[in-house]
Amino acid sequence: TGGSSGGSVNGLAGDPLASQSSGLKPLSEDPSGGESQPGTPLPIPGHSGLSIQEMVAMSPELDTYAITKKVKEVLTDNNLGQRLFGETILGLTQGSVSDLLARPKPWHKLSLKGREPFVRMQLWLQDPHSVEKLMDMKRLEKKAYMKRRLSSLSDGHSVDGVLPGPDYMQGSQSPGGQQQLKKPRVVLGPEEKEALKKAYQQKPYPSPKTIEELASQLNLKTSTVINWFHNYRSRIRRELFIEEIQAAGGMGPGSEGGSPSLRGSKSGEGDSCDGTESEGTVETRQGLGLGVGLEDHRGACKDQGMEVESEAGGSNDSPAEMDCSASGLAGPGSSCGQSGLGIFGLTEASSTSSASSTNVPARNPRDNNLRKKKAANLNNIIHRLEKAASKEDPSEWEF
DNA sequence: TCCTAGTCAATACT
DNA sequence: AGTATTGACTAGGA
Numbered sequence: 001t002g003g004s005s006g007g008s009v010n011g012l013a014g015d016p017l018a019s020q021s022s023g024l025k026p027l028s029e030d031p032s033g034g035e036s037q038p039g040t041p042l043p044i045p046g047h048s049g050l051s052i053q054e055m056v057a058m059s060p061e062l063d064t065y066a067i068t069k070k071v072k073e074v075l076t077d078n079n080l081g082q083r084l085f086g087e088t089i090l091g092l093t094q095g096s097v098s099d100l101l102a103r104p105k106p107w108h109k110l111s112l113k114g115r116e117p118f119v120r121m122q123l124w125l126q127d128p129h130s131v132e133k134l135m136d137m138k139r140l141e142k143k144a145y146m147k148r149r150l151s152s153l154s155d156g157h158s159v160d161g162v163l164p165g166p167d168y169m170q171g172s173q174s175p176g177g178q179q180q181l182k183k184p185r186v187v188l189g190p191e192e193k194e195a196l197k198k199a200y201q202q203k204p205y206p207s208p209k210t211i212e213e214l215a216s217q218l219n220l221k222t223s224t225v226i227n228w229f230h231n232y233r234s235r236i237r238r239e240l241f242i243e244e245i246q247a248a249g250g251m252g253p254g255s256e257g258g259s260p261s262l263r264g265s266k267s268g269e270g271d272s273c274d275g276t277e278s279e280g281t282v283e284t285r286q287g288l289g290l291g292v293g294l295e296d297h298r299g300a301c302k303d304q305g306m307e308v309e310s311e312a313g314g315s316n317d318s319p320a321e322m323d324c325s326a327s328g329l330a331g332p333g334s335s336c337g338q339s340g341l342g343i344f345g346l347t348e349a350s351s352t353s354s355a356s357s358t359n360v361p362a363r364n365p366r367d368n369n370l371r372k373k374k375a376a377n378l379n380n381i382i383h384r385l386e387k388a389a390s391k392e393d394p395s396e397w398e399f
Numbered sequence: 400t401c402c403t404a405g406t407c408a409a410t411a412c413t
Numbered sequence: 414a415g416t417a418t419t420g421a422c423t424a425g426g427a
Binding site: 099113 | 419
């Protein structure tokens, strides 16, 4: 991939990580770069030469929340970092791992590709030697690091770049040979973000024209504004998923139940409710209904001029999920984790949250968010309706 | 062409 | 040093 993107951690070319040690799978994805699809004849350790893709395809529904919870637990208990875990087990970078562990999307909302890390995690959890393997890896890294440090010290260089990470070379992408000066990362200031959020509240899907305006007003590139909207929408959507999971009782026993998710924008500002307003779960998926799930909750915060009161209280949620209904799981009850039945021995999934639960006493801050969600959701619906309206033939309407 | 899903990777935070 | 956040980018769907 030309850019940094696809390549990924799996560039673990010659570092100690990949190969070695007991049979840790080097999760390499296709070397070529073709990425996603085909390749990956990754022979998962104990599973009859199936590629992960195949395993993912065959996998029954997994409880992503329980899996990440367990993984976090194991990692912290054993003092293993996300970076090591991500690079050696998942083939993802630290940031991605952090994100994944903190906000897992429910299984039924994941694409095949998105499910892969969870299947890997599940497999890892089931491996009785998972921890020790990773520990070995850690030791090796440390050793290598020390070595490098020593040698460079004698050379008189500093070893800063010693990001144990293998790749890291930005050179990989400069085929021509010369380093293209990397463009500095754009960092939006609080005011800019504020303005963008405001704009989002009024129009989650701004027109090109609006985007242009925003860009010039904020002095940003239009692509930055576009990216911001894309990212914001998708991240808010994710927050919603988390709520869904938790509202559905997804948390396990030990959990405190607090959702780490919704942390609106820093307190500061005067804005009463801003933060993660949201957008809707318009979840397209298979065309089900408008995602307006979320029961009603009232809430203060009437800013931005949107009022939004009632809406169809639809059940939202996804529809028909694939096979679902796991077949042979039946875990040992209580704790998730191990057990190992069936091909995967997966732990049952708490299945789709049929949301719409009427409970949820409504925790203070949550209320506002829900309201916002509904509001934004409506915007989404409107967006879609407008789109549909542009189609003459009703049969083309999607909803 | 526009959107979403997934990620990367820089960098802010702890 | 490890973790969290987030702008940018790729792939793929419609």
